[in-house]
Amino acid sequence: MAPDTVGGGAVTLALGHASRWPRTPSVFVVKASLIGLLDRREPLTIVRGPRGYGKTSLVSHWVRSLPDEVSVVWVSGRTAPGDDAGPVPSLWDLVADSMVGSGLLQLPENGASGRTEVIHALASSQGETCLVVDDFDQVRDPRVEADLLDLLRRFPGLSLVLCMRDVASVETVLAATIDSVVIRPIDLLLDAQETYELAERLGFTLSGDDARALHLETAGWPALVRAILTNGASPHPGRSGIAIDLQAGEPFLQSVWTELTDRRMQRLIVRTAILDEFTAASAQLCSGLRDVGATLQLLVGSGLLMAERFQDAVVYRYAPAVRHACLDALRRQDPRQFRVVSRRAAQTHTAQGRSATALALLSRASLWEDVAQLVDAFWVELVAESPDEIAAAVAAMPSEVLERHARLVIARDHLLPLHKPAGDPADHSRSHVLDLAAVGPASVERREVFALPGVAEAMEQSLAQIAILRMTGDFMAARVVAERDHDAVLLQVEDLRNDVRDELAPVLHEWAVTRLLAADLPGALSAFREAAELAGEHHHPAIVREASVGAALACAMLGYLEPAEAWLAAAARAPVGYDQDPTADKIVATVRGIVALERIDIEAAVGAAAFDVPEEAGEFWALAAMIRAQVALFDGSHFRVLGEIEAARVDGGVPGLREALLVAASVDLNLAIGHFSRARTAIAGFPQSYEITGLARARTEYFSGEFARAVDVATRWLKTRIYAPANRLDFLLILTGAEHARGRRYEAAVALEEAVAISLATGLLRAFLKVPRATLRDLSTEVPRIAAILDREGLADAAELFPAPTASAQLSEREREVLESLATNASLAGVARSLYLSSNTVKTHLRSIYRKLGTHSSVETVERAWELGLISRPE
Structure with missing residues (x-):
């Protein structure tokens, strides 16, 4: 019988000595905690994890460290291509054959069963024996587990290590009847530092942020980390900041995918990969499967899916790289099903109140009519909280679809330019100087101020369109004449019915309050201004006063002091004859307090300190x-x-x-x-x-x-x-x-x-x-x-609000990291490990820090850093 193949069936990977055991990768991160678990040498040790989690490498590395008096017998339950010339040997035949090679057993006599020979060898052995069965879940004999339990009970010198991919009864039943250790998929995953170490041994010097990002995307799956690094870029020893191509891991994931023989599991994976996280109910909706509970448990048990409990629900998620690969596979292989799954996933997110996520899913699947319906249904919420998602959808949407939907036309032409993400380059084509008519009531004398660049005109036009659409539902009623002269689009509303125009002020005021509660002060200011003017034209005195007070608050908080006072005056001029909202009076006092505070009239600023709203008001409470x-x-x-x-x-x-x-x-x-x-x-x-x-x-x-x-x-x-x-x-x-x-x-x-x-x-x-x-x-x-x-009154005598800046050292980012680590680590070696640096590099940074702070020891340096506020003192 050949040493590597038995009868054309299973492969015997190793005999009794280390040269015949599975090879340990030259680049391998040893997890000391797992070696410690194996060193306990319980009668039964189970190591479970998907392909590429390092089960075989871990055990192969460990058995090489065992004392010489421990005999190691290693076999694999994975079968080779079948051979019609003879029967496939049982696990006991493989074990007996390995014992022969290791010298524990003489060549068996004709007719003797493998199990009988194994029992004879164990009974006559004077030392300890460690039996390793790799790919144990490939063993199909249902009697094996009972036989193994019998051997463990009969022979105290025997220990058994089983490596497997899926959950089996040997883990759920056998491990409960005998002393055992179970190493599960989550134990085999790398942490961020181990991810860094693996990359470094492969020749990649990652920054701490890159290592953490790679760990997050792969969830620490060792083989996936290897695949992404070795397929995606060339190593540059000593250089950090390399670009990491997460798609480089897809060939490995595809090979794992082809090994999944359970079609039900495949279907569930690809149809739930559309979701960043999901519950069992969400998985059932997206997959169309009636009962997903057992499949989800198998996926969790195999390590392909992670589960966390939040209150009364279990939330599942895939590693990002796994999810993206499955999603791309579905998009390429079955575009129709990809759209179906995307629509179902969007329904799930919408039901959970996550309309922005639903919008992104529908856009990615090019379900443009669904996008339009979603925007119509959640217009206020999406514009207020997720303008970037609407921008992305509008940019990708075909024009023939977009132009059939009014709100999307509004988003394209008017509203979105006002919702550029903070930090975007300013639009230098617009003037940075507007007159007071853009922020104050129309009666205010015009003069130049440093104001909102181009906001007022576009927002007012957009809000008017929104209000008209909400009142009539007919886009044609709000005829838009696109006269794009100097980026101005004139809205023609003269032909609207008088009753509709009469309702514009209440709708605009409603929108303005929404913007104020969301702390969108520029949007609130423009909407309040428009609402106040329309309310005055159509005799809504309550809205005139409330909108004027709202505009005053927005002006004051933005820093427009004179317009804020002008709006308060407009509110005071509003006709009486209705029940005034007492909240408005409180805001009036607050506005006066803010204006006084900015002018350093401290005695008059008491109204600002009294500004308080319920904490449930969210952003508005935070503004207060x-x-x-x-x-x-x-x-x-x-x-x-x-x-x-x-x-x-x-x-x-x-x-x-x-x-x-x-x-x-x-x-x-x-x-x-x-x-x-x-x-x-x-x-x-x-x-x-x-x-x-x-x-x-x-x-x-x-x-x-x-x-x-x-x-x-x-x-x-x-x-x-x-x-x-x-x-x-x-x-x-x-x-x-x-x-x-x-x-x-x-x-x-x-x-x-x-x-x-x-x-x-x-x-x-x-x-x-x-x-x-x-x-x-x-x-x-x-x-x-x-x-x-x-020298102005108030400012000349007022005390400065902050202590003078400290003349602290100008530390580099890396020096600050070393200093922060030094405060929590007792040794330079600990600092080096925490930052993934060599000890010599840490010493170089410390010498520079000592020089800049004028200190001479690590203790003195940390104390000095605390005094200067360079690092946080422990609580």
């Missing part, structure tokens, strides 16, 4: 909290307001607008009381997609002494479309202070000159208390007008 935080900088109530904000953030953490507002308020309060490290912790890792968080980041860098970083952040944001003069003024003054601290007087003076111009146009003064007065006075030679501003 942010205003109270600004008042706290003057009245000394820092800790009380900070406590309220931090308590509100406990259950949050989602990087949306509400959390962004609270983070920005927390940063200002922490900086004001000198807690630089806490301010940095609050803003660290938060997406910089909002002006307010960009401002918080720039201010934190400035007051922490990281002047170059402050300049970078402020400069990047100043190149974008900033709708609020108050925010632009803040960015300019941070840029002024940071450039001055770097010795760049010319750049500082240019920024300060623009800041002064904004202040003179709007009356904003409070921002000048957020940078050291000495810095501003020092630039009065280059910017003479700053002296007059600093």
Whole structure:
């Protein structure tokens, strides 16, 4: 009998010595925790995981470390192509044959069964024997499990290691009757550091972020990590930041896919891959299968699917790379079914209140009529929360479909330009100067201010169209004449029925309130303005007053002080004769308080501090909290307001607008009381997609002494479309202070000159208390007008709101990472491991840090970093 093939059936992979055991990959990450489990040498050890999870490599590596007195017998249950010349040998024949090769058993006599010979060999053995059965789930003999249990009970010196891909009764039944260890798929997965180590051994030096991204996309599947790296790029030892092609892993995933013989499982996988996460009910809807519970459990057991329990439901998800590969396969192989599955998945997400996700799914499947229906049904929600998804759909949609649907035409021509993501380059084709008619009531005298670039005209036209459509349902009633002269589109509504026009003001006011509650101040301002004017024309005094008050609040928070006062005056002129909303009176007091605060009239600013709404109001409550935080900088109530904000953030953490507002308020309060490290912790890792968080980041860098970083952040944001003069003024003054601290007087003076111009146009003064007065006075030679501003009543005697910036060292990003790791690791080796660096590299960074901080030891360095706010002190 040949050593590698028995009768044309199964393969005997190894005999008794290491040279005949399966080869351990030269590039292999050893998981010490798993080696420890194997070292326990329980009577039964089960190692289960899909193909490519490293089961065989792990056990092969481990058996090589066993003492010489332990005899290892290794066989595989996987069968080779059949041979009609003879029967396929049983598992016991394979084990007996391996024992012969290892010297544990003499050649069996004719007629003796393999099981009998194995029992004889074990009974006569004086030492310990470890039997490894790879691919155990390929063994089809139903009696094997009972026979194995019998052997384990009869021979104390025998230990059994079974490697398998799928859940079998040996794990659920046999392991429950005897001492055992079970290593499951989740145990075999690599963590982020092990992913980094594997890449490094393959010749790729990844950055920490790249390693974490690769781990996230693959869920730590070892063979998939290998496939993506080795198929997608060439290694560059010593170079980081390589581009990782996740599609490079698809050939490996396809090979795994071909081994799935269960067609029901295949169907479930491809039809649920459309979903980023799903429940059993969602899987049933998308797959069309009646009972998916057992299949889901098999997928979870095999490691292809991950499950987490949230409250009363179990949520399933695939590794992103697996999901994308299955999705592409379905799109290529069965486009019709791909559309069916996409439609079902969209229905599932819509039922869960995730209309934006549903929109993306329908767009990806080119189901354009479904897209139009979804936009019609969830228009307000999608425009308010997911304008980018609508933009993507409109950009890809065929024009013949788009032009049959009114709201999509609106999105294409009018509304979407106003919802460019924060941070996009500004539209320099438009003027940055508008007159007060764009923000104040029509009766206000026109004069130039630093205002919203091009927002008012387009938003007002869009809102009018929205209102008409909602009232009539007939797009033709709102004839649009496309006269594109200087990007202006004129909406013709003169031929609308009078009763419809009479209802435009209430609809626009409704929209304006929605925008205000979503903290979209520019959108709210334009909508309130239009609603107030229409309400005046059609005799809705209640809406005139409420819309005027809403416009006043939006103006005040954006930094338009005179228009805010003009709107309050318009509200006061509104005819009486209806029950006035008491909330409006509260907002009137708040607006007056904000205006007084910006003009540094502290006694009159008490109304701003009283601005409070129920926390259930979401973003609107966060706006109110942010205003109270600004008042706290003057009245000394820092800790009380900070406590309220931090308590509100406990259950949050989602990087949306509400959390962004609270983070920005927390940063200002922490900086004001000198807690630089806490301010940095609050803003660290938060997406910089909002002006307010960009401002918080720039201010934190400035007051922490990281002047170059402050300049970078402020400069990047100043190149974008900033709708609020108050925010632009803040960015300019941070840029002024940071450039001055770097010795760049010319750049500082240019920024300060623009800041002064904004202040003179709007009356904003409070921002000048957020940078050291000495810095501003020092630039009065280059910017003479700053002296007059600093000497104004209120500003001249007011205290600065923040401590002077610390003259901290200008640490590089890597030096800061080393410093943060040093604070939590007791040794240089620990720092090196945590950052995936060599010890010599860590020492080089430390020498640079010592020099910059003027310290001489790691302990002294960490203490100094805490004092300067460069790193967070442990709680």
